[in-house]
Amino acid sequence: MEEGPGEPFLMDIEDVFRRNQGRVVMLTGRIGRGRVRKGDEVAIVGFGGGAIVTVGDIEACRRYIDEASTGMNVGLLMRGVAAGAVERGQVLAAPGSISEHTRFAADIALLSEEHGAAEVRTGDRLQFHIRTAVVTGDVTLTRETDVLHPLHRGDVTITLERPVALEDGQSFAFRHLGRAAGSGVVTLVLG
Template structure:
């Protein structure tokens, strides 16, 4: 790989089992880098997953040898057991991204008429990070008691399941089933 080239990363949007579960097809949009037939990739997020081997690449009902950032593809994988993959995980160059169970972030709460509601320490919110949807508990910074609609603030979030995260990654969150705000990951926590 060229030193200037970014590692491969694809957000998994759907999973299909083929050949009685011996082959998985994971579909999604490639966010960065490239993947070639024969490459090893790692499933990251939710639970530990093995490294798998890309046996074929489907791009719009055509088989191709390589796919790049921006393409919607299906990757056929050997070496990943059925049930090892699910929507919301990422496929990546092995070792290039990790799953985290928590993070620090700066968030902005929407106006009340758009769904924004008070965010309190201990509040349980539903976080949306690309294709991943996961519940998390919020803790406000020491000097803040409440974040009201239209306010911004620093928080830490403990997720119910670890997801693949990177600093600078944006996300949205919901409160009581309604869009409530958005934020940016500022620091990764273990």
């Protein structure tokens, strides 16, 4: 992904490590867009996060650097992050650039039966993989459709159990009955 001018920083949190008896936290992940510098303030978004924290140090390839940008896998060291305040599935972002939501409209496509898809009906509980977050949610089909069959696509509304960082146009995958079932794209964030 090319970095465009003025793109706000966004990084998916893949892992959380505690150092120095828990006083320092390293958040690792890949920067999806923008850039971050030592000393920048970033927001923790998703799962009811919302805290603003300051980047203490940036680690890449086992050395400290002053700045990191799109496509880099890094560790961001933060001081003063409360235990349990951050976890895999959340994102770090420029404050105010992205928000968390539990409800959205989407266009989904089911895999074939041979690849694990099963029929999807209103009320089915699916497991959604959005960025690095894994969260359960309920599906509501459009009124014209009673059931989606394998290899079909359709418009749905999804209500998640926990809020995650969402944007229009964001892709995701989902599992049904414990098996990979399909993928989708957020068409409209609802709430």
